[in-house]
Amino acid sequence: MADALLDVRHLSTRFTTREGVVRAVDDVSWDVKEGETVALVGESGCGKSVSALSIMRLVAQPAGQIVGGQAVFKGRDLLTLDEEAMRRVRGREIAMIFQEPMTSLNPVLSIGRQLTEGLEIHLGKTPQQARGRAAELLGMVGIPDPERRLPQYPHQFSGGMRQRMMIAMALSCEPSLILADEPTTALDVTIQAQILELMKDLSRRLGVAMLMITHNLGVVARYADRVNVMYAGRIIEQGTARELYGNPRHPYTLGLLRSVPRLDEPRRSRLAPIDGQPPDLTRLPAGCAFLPRCAFRVDRCSVERPPLVPVAHTGPEPHVSACWEAERVIARQETR
Amino acid sequence: MTKYIIKRLLLMIPTLLGVAVLIFFLMRVVPGDIVELRFSGETSGVSKETLAIERARLGLDKPLWHQFVTYMTGLARFDLGTSMWTGAPIHEEIKLRFALTLQVAIMSTIIAVLLAIPLGVLAALKQDTWVDYSVRIFSIAGLATPSFWLGILFILVLLVFFKWLPPMVYTPFWVNPWQNMLQLIWPALAVGYRYSAVATRMTRSAMLEVLREDYIRTARAKGLWQKLILTRHALKNAMLPVLTVIALEFAFLMGGLVVTEQVFNLNGLGLLFVESVAHRDYTLTQALVLLVAASFIVVNFLVDLAYAWIDPRIRFR
Ligand SMILES: Nc1ncnc2c1ncn2[C@@H]1O[C@H](COP(=O)(O)OP(=O)(O)O)[C@@H](O)[C@H]1O
Numbered sequence A: 001m002a003d004a005l006l007d008v009r010h011l012s013t014r015f016t017t018r019e020g021v022v023r024a025v026d027d028v029s030w031d032v033k034e035g036e037t038v039a040l041v042g043e044s045g046c047g048k049s050v051s052a053l054s055i056m057r058l059v060a061q062p063a064g065q066i067v068g069g070q071a072v073f074k075g076r077d078l079l080t081l082d083e084e085a086m087r088r089v090r091g092r093e094i095a096m097i098f099q100e101p102m103t104s105l106n107p108v109l110s111i112g113r114q115l116t117e118g119l120e121i122h123l124g125k126t127p128q129q130a131r132g133r134a135a136e137l138l139g140m141v142g143i144p145d146p147e148r149r150l151p152q153y154p155h156q157f158s159g160g161m162r163q164r165m166m167i168a169m170a171l172s173c174e175p176s177l178i179l180a181d182e183p184t185t186a187l188d189v190t191i192q193a194q195i196l197e198l199m200k201d202l203s204r205r206l207g208v209a210m211l212m213i214t215h216n217l218g219v220v221a222r223y224a225d226r227v228n229v230m231y232a233g234r235i236i237e238q239g240t241a242r243e244l245y246g247n248p249r250h251p252y253t254l255g256l257l258r259s260v261p262r263l264d265e266p267r268r269s270r271l272a273p274i275d276g277q278p279p280d281l282t283r284l285p286a287g288c289a290f291l292p293r294c295a296f297r298v299d300r301c302s303v304e305r306p307p308l309v310p311v312a313h314t315g316p317e318p319h320v321s322a323c324w325e326a327e328r329v330i331a332r333q334e335t336r
Numbered sequence B: 001m002t003k004y005i006i007k008r009l010l011l012m013i014p015t016l017l018g019v020a021v022l023i024f025f026l027m028r029v030v031p032g033d034i035v036e037l038r039f040s041g042e043t044s045g046v047s048k049e050t051l052a053i054e055r056a057r058l059g060l061d062k063p064l065w066h067q068f069v070t071y072m073t074g075l076a077r078f079d080l081g082t083s084m085w086t087g088a089p090i091h092e093e094i095k096l097r098f099a100l101t102l103q104v105a106i107m108s109t110i111i112a113v114l115l116a117i118p119l120g121v122l123a124a125l126k127q128d129t130w131v132d133y134s135v136r137i138f139s140i141a142g143l144a145t146p147s148f149w150l151g152i153l154f155i156l157v158l159l160v161f162f163k164w165l166p167p168m169v170y171t172p173f174w175v176n177p178w179q180n181m182l183q184l185i186w187p188a189l190a191v192g193y194r195y196s197a198v199a200t201r202m203t204r205s206a207m208l209e210v211l212r213e214d215y216i217r218t219a220r221a222k223g224l225w226q227k228l229i230l231t232r233h234a235l236k237n238a239m240l241p242v243l244t245v246i247a248l249e250f251a252f253l254m255g256g257l258v259v260t261e262q263v264f265n266l267n268g269l270g271l272l273f274v275e276s277v278a279h280r281d282y283t284l285t286q287a288l289v290l291l292v293a294a295s296f297i298v299v300n301f302l303v304d305l306a307y308a309w310i311d312p313r314i315r316f317r
């Protein structure tokens, strides 16, 4: 694992609420290598945002606590850094892009102000230098006439432009990793594609690694090198994007694949969303959390939780899945 | 923006005019008149003629419409007339008292803001810790303590422990600042404490709300210093509701400090107001009501300007 830029090991984050302890992230491990784009996929509420926020140590306190694990970034465990050292990582080494462009920018500060403050604080630029760089950045993310845009305020920007601005902000200090938390979920479909293309293009060009969080496996295929599928706070399948598409080994991944339209296949008669609801994270069953919604379940699933183990894979990269019936999943897909 | 300001300034005129008309007729509806009140002390009985002469001198024998026209033409020339009770020009009657009341109001506001903003921010940051509880107790106590009672306490403490009393005669700030401060700091503290309590609670709740906003999380994710996040990102947003509370309190102080003025023996607008109404001094009461109304309107206007200055969504509308 020496070559991993960020290596998350056995991360667990919990929230103490009135309803009980929410195991939002439960013993999760994944990594991102230099310059690579890794996806974190799963339905809403499965712990994707909390995973990213835990890395940044921005989980809502005091309800949310990181109760275990490590997040080793460039050789240092972020979870044990002191607050000042962590502050210097945020925005400078790891930047984050949030889901809601409408609420994630400060309404009373100008675009220019919000873009330059990171440059001034992390890179020690003078206001003039920062301003020049901010205009460059806006141009880079495809906002026309940046000089005129800098003194404007977020409410004068459309949703897509705000997200471009968020990307510019994330890139401003040239971080080596960007955590993008559903950056396009709140946008129109046509704009989604533009923003994703922009992110892909910029991350390639600048060599920035990216954790792409999404609930849409369709997005992943185009933009991610490797994929982590999350369900109920845990990783249930991990592998390269190609592997997971061609050779899914978990019923949940299979379900996700069937619920998105695919461009590389003839149009199917209908998309099949996964039936049922994700489980209550305060009362997780002893066995597999996906059991009530699973078409492959066997007796063993309700007794013993399946561990994440290697499965037969086609490429050189490892492929792991947490399912007792992993071998049957692929069979079913082939005979579909 | 300039157009907006001009529009607002012009709009003040009809508002004040409405107030002027309203108070003119309201005063005349109230039973009793100044002439009868003036001679009510005399036991030997006052002849009808004396009363009539006095009425004529004050112009109260004229028909109502005539009095109204006189009043309005006076206003148009910024002439408030003379006090019916003392006969002195009204602007002379009001000048010093207005200065005093305005100064107490400004000083209380400064004290309130200096206390409320740090305390409110601190309480919000340390929500549900002993710091928060202490601040909340301090501000609830402020709400529960009447200013005049606190004023009496100040006077007693100064008298008993320091054998000293604040000067009784008002010295304007421009005459002797030190003397002036010695006198006014006590009422300003007494009033400012209660005032700060209101503002502290508002600051705390506004901050709590703002600190939960997504853009604060964004600011933290950018690796900004905590202090910068608080001042630049949070406080600016939280200031909007706080400003409203502060302005309302301030406007209230311009006319409502009757009891505190009494306690500190201050000759302010509040006391003058009560006296003028008790005397049915129509001209003086009218002028005072107009002054207080104008204070409200001006403060409101300033708040709206501040809102626009802070919040671009308003500025660019
Ligand atoms: N501040 C919080 N307090 C309590 N529970 C929370 C909090 N934030 C997230 N959770 C819970 O943690 C779980 C994971 O949330 P999240 O990571 O936001 O999901 P998503 O995968 O949609 O990003 C959810 O069940 C959510 O209810």
Ligand SMILES: [Mg+2]
Binding pocket: A045, A048, A049, A050, A181, A182
């Ligand atoms: Mg989320």
